[in-house]
Amino acid sequence: MELYAERGFEQTTVAEIAERAGLTERTFFRHYADKREVLFGGADQLNELLVNAVAYAPEAATPLEAVATGLEAVGALLQGRREFARRRQAIISANPQLQERELIKLASLAGAIAEVLRARGVAGALAGLTGELAMAVFKAAFEQWVEQADERELPQVIRESFEEMRALSTPRRQTAPARRRRAAAR
Amino acid sequence: MELYAERGFEQTTVAEIAERAGLTERTFFRHYADKREVLFGGADQLNELLVNAVAYAPEAATPLEAVATGLEAVGALLQGRREFARRRQAIISANPQLQERELIKLASLAGAIAEVLRARGVAGALAGLTGELAMAVFKAAFEQWVEQADERELPQVIRESFEEMRALSTPRRQTAPARRRRAAAR
DNA sequence: GCAAGTGATGACAGTTGCTGTCATCAAGTT
DNA sequence: AACTTGATGACAGCAACTGTCATCACTTGC
Numbered sequence: 001m002e003l004y005a006e007r008g009f010e011q012t013t014v015a016e017i018a019e020r021a022g023l024t025e026r027t028f029f030r031h032y033a034d035k036r037e038v039l040f041g042g043a044d045q046l047n048e049l050l051v052n053a054v055a056y057a058p059e060a061a062t063p064l065e066a067v068a069t070g071l072e073a074v075g076a077l078l079q080g081r082r083e084f085a086r087r088r089q090a091i092i093s094a095n096p097q098l099q100e101r102e103l104i105k106l107a108s109l110a111g112a113i114a115e116v117l118r119a120r121g122v123a124g125a126l127a128g129l130t131g132e133l134a135m136a137v138f139k140a141a142f143e144q145w146v147e148q149a150d151e152r153e154l155p156q157v158i159r160e161s162f163e164e165m166r167a168l169s170t171p172r173r174q175t176a177p178a179r180r181r182r183a184a185a186r
Numbered sequence: 187m188e189l190y191a192e193r194g195f196e197q198t199t200v201a202e203i204a205e206r207a208g209l210t211e212r213t214f215f216r217h218y219a220d221k222r223e224v225l226f227g228g229a230d231q232l233n234e235l236l237v238n239a240v241a242y243a244p245e246a247a248t249p250l251e252a253v254a255t256g257l258e259a260v261g262a263l264l265q266g267r268r269e270f271a272r273r274r275q276a277i278i279s280a281n282p283q284l285q286e287r288e289l290i291k292l293a294s295l296a297g298a299i300a301e302v303l304r305a306r307g308v309a310g311a312l313a314g315l316t317g318e319l320a321m322a323v324f325k326a327a328f329e330q331w332v333e334q335a336d337e338r339e340l341p342q343v344i345r346e347s348f349e350e351m352r353a354l355s356t357p358r359r360q361t362a363p364a365r366r367r368r369a370a371a372r
Numbered sequence: 373g374c375a376a377g378t379g380a381t382g383a384c385a386g387t388t389g390c391t392g393t394c395a396t397c398a399a400g401t402t
Numbered sequence: 403a404a405c406t407t408g409a410t411g412a413c414a415g416c417a418a419c420t421g422t423c424a425t426c427a428c429t430t431g432c
Contacts, residue, residue, distance in 0.1 A: 013417065024382055030418065064354045100286035102291055107285070125330055129350055132322035140315040164315055168250045169355035200389065210411055215390065 001039070005087065009035075009095040036101045039088060043105045047112055050074050054116045063122050067113060067134040067164050074138070075155035082145070082154075089146050110135040136163045187225065193219075193243035195281040222287045225274060229291045233298055235287065236260050240302045249308050253299060253320040254348050260324070268331070268340075275332050296321040323347045 003012040003020065014035055018025045020086035032038050053073035057066035078085060092098040129138060141161040145154045153161075188315040189198040189206065200221055204211045218224050239259035243252035264271060279282040300317035304310060332339045338346075 014419085015417085025418095026383080027381055028421090030380080035418070049406095062354070096290065099293070100290045103288045103289035104282060107289055125326070126350060126354075128329065129323070129326040129347055130354060132326050133319060133351060133354070136318035136322040137315070140311070140318050143314065144311055161315055164312060165319060166355040168248070168312075168316060168319070169352040199387090211389095211392090212411055212412080216409080219390095221389070 001088070001091065004039070004091045009091065009098060036098055039092065039098060040101060040105055046074060046077070047109060049077060050109060051112050051116050054113060055119070063117050063120075063126065063130045064133075064162075066117070066120065067130055070113070071134060071138050071141075071158050071162075072155045075141075075153075079175070080156045086146055091156045106135050106139065115166075133165070137165055187274070187277065190225070190277045195277065195284060222284055225278065226287060226291055229294075232260060232263070233295060235263060236295060237298050237302050240299060241305070249303055249306075249312065249316045250319075250348075250364060252303070252306065253316055254345070256299070257320060257324050257327075257344050258341045261327075261339075261344045264328075265340045272332055292321050292325065319351070323351055 002018055006012075014025050014028055017035075017038075018028045021028070050070045050073065053070035054066050057069040061069065087181050094103055110131035112131075114127040117127035117130055122130065138158065141154070142159045144161075145152070145157045189203055192198075196288040200211050200214055203221075203224075204214045207214070236256045236259065239256035240252050247255065278288055296317035298317075299320055300313040303313035303316055308316065324344065327340070327344040329344045330347075331338070
């Protein structure tokens with residue numbers, strides 16, 4: 001992360017990383033599948049935490065409620081590490097290759113959620129959709145949390161994002177948002 | 187696509203592609219940024235179509251309705267090319283690198299949607315969330331459409347997926363899904 | 373207390389994706 | 403006919419990864 005932050009991801013060579021870490025290039029690749037994976041080590045724990053939280057959500061919970069439970073558990077885990085998350089995210093945002101890797105990790109989470117939901121008796125297609133929706137909410141919430149300077153913590157932002165999603169889905173009772181004018185097509 | 191289908195993406199070298207196409211490896215890279223990009227040529231047109239449809243949706247439409255309009259336009263475009271989509275998707279599903287590329291294209295679409303929504307006067311965070319939700323619905327719908335053998339066409343599957351999302355978001359009026367038992371944690 | 377296995381590391385060598393650079397050549401322009 | 407322009411080929415070169423073998427510390431069974 002030091003090197004990636006100093007000179008950028010692409011400008012950093014694996015040889016340099018290995019040198020600073022005091023080992024061989026070959027050894028680096030024994031620990032990390034590729035150059036990007038260094039930044040995504042914790043994904044497995046996150047996956048497990050999320051899956052467990054969804055699996056053990058109250059039986060009475062609807063699919064969306066169960067998933068919300070899981071995301072808040074993840075939020076609680078990340079909540080203390082905001083500065084770290086910010087630094088990490090700055091590196092990722094600066095490089096498309098890293099964004100790709102992050103996206104496939106999130107997609108994998110969506111798949112895991114869908115699987116657990118099916119084990120809970122949710123129909124296949126609905127479980128898949130719910131998994132995708134969950135990651136959509138998480139992505140939006142996480143982005144807000146990282147960008148904002150104010151006091152809201154991640155679990156709260158996640159809860160509010162779920163609320164916004166519900167509000168979006170029931171437009172009739174919602175106060176109409178201010179719409180200005182049409183976008184100019186390019 | 188022929189070569190990727192024949193022997194797999196990773197087992198295909200750019201030299202082989204160039205040879206079959208009757209040109210040089212160097213020329214290949216002048217037309218495609220990298221080996222994966224070959225499969226994602228139409229993304230720009232898709233982007234434009236989607237953005238325009240959202241931009242010119244009725245002013246009275248809520249954000250979600252505007253976005254649904256856009257997705258159905260995309261669905262209408264793809265609708266005739268189901269067999270092609272299937273072949274393409276089989277190749278992509280078989281390789282993580284290609285999935286990463288696909289995911290970042292979809293994320294880019296989500297970003298474009300968010301931008302257009304902001305131009306329509308939707309608040310920043312809400313626009314971002316809506317963009318992500320739209321791609322979540324699209325991904326789930328597209329997967330169903332490609333996998334299924336039955337008669338439903340893509341725009342219809344998209345509409346139904348939006349309906350399912352609304353149903354998920356208003357659990358009280360919904361008949362409770364059959365829940366069997368908790369998933370075993372691994 | 374020693375031999376045998378085990379797992380992590382180093383040391384190469386090799387493949388492949390991708391880039392920079394220059395020459396060539398066809399086609400249109402003045 | 404000279405001149406630009408755009409696409410292509412022909413190298414050369416870098417860096418990410420992989421296969422393979424030797425080494426070496428550490429454990430384990432006897």
